[in-house]
Amino acid sequence: xxxxxxxxxKRHTKKKYCRFKKLGIKYVDYKNLDFLLRFLNEQGKxxxxxxxxxxxxxQKKVAQAVKRARHLALLPYVADNLK
Amino acid sequence: MKLKxxxxxxxxxxxxxxxxxEATINKFRNFLLEKEAEIVQEEAIGLKKLxxxxxxxxxxxxxxxxxxxxxxxxxxxxxxxxxxxxxVRFLTFILDKDGVEYNEKKRNGTLQLKKQFEPAPKKEVIx
Numbered sequence: 001x002x003x004x005x006x007x008x009x010k011r012h013t014k015k016k017y018c019r020f021k022k023l024g025i026k027y028v029d030y031k032n033l034d035f036l037l038r039f040l041n042e043q044g045k046x047x048x049x050x051x052x053x054x055x056x057x058x059q060k061k062v063a064q065a066v067k068r069a070r071h072l073a074l075l076p077y078v079a080d081n082l083k
Numbered sequence: 084m085k086l087k088x089x090x091x092x093x094x095x096x097x098x099x100x101x102x103x104x105e106a107t108i109n110k111f112r113n114f115l116l117e118k119e120a121e122i123v124q125e126e127a128i129g130l131k132k133l134x135x136x137x138x139x140x141x142x143x144x145x146x147x148x149x150x151x152x153x154x155x156x157x158x159x160x161x162x163x164x165x166x167x168x169x170x171v172r173f174l175t176f177i178l179d180k181d182g183v184e185y186n187e188k189k190r191n192g193t194l195q196l197k198k199q200f201e202p203a204p205k206k207e208v209i210x
Contacts, residue, residue, distance in 0.1 A: 026184070029185065070134075071174055072092060072094060073094065073133035073137060073143065073172060074131075075134050
C-alpha cells in the first residue's frame with residue numbers, strides 16, 4: 001500500500017457543463033437580467049468560461065447580451081455590489 | 084429585396100408628458116411604416132430605473148419594436164434617433180432565427196422560462 005499519487009484532502013468536484021447545451025437554450029435574452037446575473041461577478045464583470053463552463057458558442061452570445069444590456073443601462077458597466 | 088428581422092429599443096427622457104411620449108413613439112412607428120417596414124410586435128416596457136445615470140437622470144422610458152425591413156432603413160432610423168432630443172439611448176440589431184423564435188414564444192406565452200433556467204445558481208458547484 002502506498003500513498004504516492006493519491007490526492008489528499010482534495011474533494012471530488014462536479015464536472016462543469018454548458019448549461020445552454022444541457023437545457024437547450026438557444027437565445028440569450030439581454031432583457032432577462034436575472035439570467036444574465038448568473039454570468040457576472042459582484043463587480044458586474046463577465047465570468048470567464050473556465051468558471052461558468054459555457055461552450056464557446058454560448059459564451060459569445062452571453063457576452064453580446066451583457067454588452068447590449070449595459071448599453072441600454074439595464075446593467076451597470078461598473079458596480080460594487082451587484083448581488 | 085429580402086426583408087430582415089430587426090429589433091430596436093429606445094430610451095426616452097422621463098421629463099416628458101404622456102402626450103409627448105405618445106407622439107415620439109408614434110413618430111418612429113410611422114417612420115418605419117413609411118419605409119415599408121413590417122412591424123412584428125411592439126412592447127411598451129415603460130418607466131424603468133437606469134443602472135447608471137444618463138444626462139443626470141436616473142429613470143428612462145423604454146420602448147421596444149420588432150420589425151422586418153430592408154437593410155437600408157436602419158441607417159436612416161438611427162439618424163432619426165440621433166436627431167431626436169427626447170431619446171437618450173437606442174439600440175438596433177439583427178435578430179437571428181433563434182431570436183425570432185424566442186420572441187414569438189414569448190408573445191404567445193409558451194416560453195417556459197422557469198423550467199429552462201433551473202437549476203438555481205446557489206445549488207450549483209462552480210469550479
